[in-house]
Amino acid sequence: MTLAPTLITLDALKVGSSGTVVHVAPGDAGDGADLARRLMELGFVPGEKIRMLKRGVPGGEPLAIKVGNSTFALRRFEAALVSIQAE
Template identity: 80%
Template sequence: MTHVAPLITLDTLKVGATATVVHVSPGDAADAGLGLARRLMELGFVPGEKIRLLKRGMPGGEPLAIKVGSSTFALRRFEAALVSIQPE
């Protein structure tokens, strides 16, 4: 039997850690949330994609610098919270 790490959201990933995108949620606000989820997927946050948290901004830990493929993006914590991931 193998141990599989539980799903977490991208905003809780530790700096330097890698993970695989599992799901992008639309969040609470229906119309705005769907647009934001669609935009994240257009940027490359799609199921199966490998990502890495490069850095958290100071103060307050925002924005988060995320590497997706060969691109780097800055996300706010509430945006990162929409992305469910499987840590490696």
């Protein structure tokens, strides 16, 4: 018997942890499809390895995320659109 991998959203990933992008969902707002497309254009595509580098203080925003050779700052609601499989 095999267990299905547990998916989390990128905003829940701990600092220093890595994962693999599984899905980018459109947000609830009217521009959700545009935001999902923008994230995918930045490199948040299924199969891509990512790493949580740092969380800002106070409040934990922005999130510093490494994708490939690039580093991006995302807001929590943006990171919540990216489903990942943590390593």
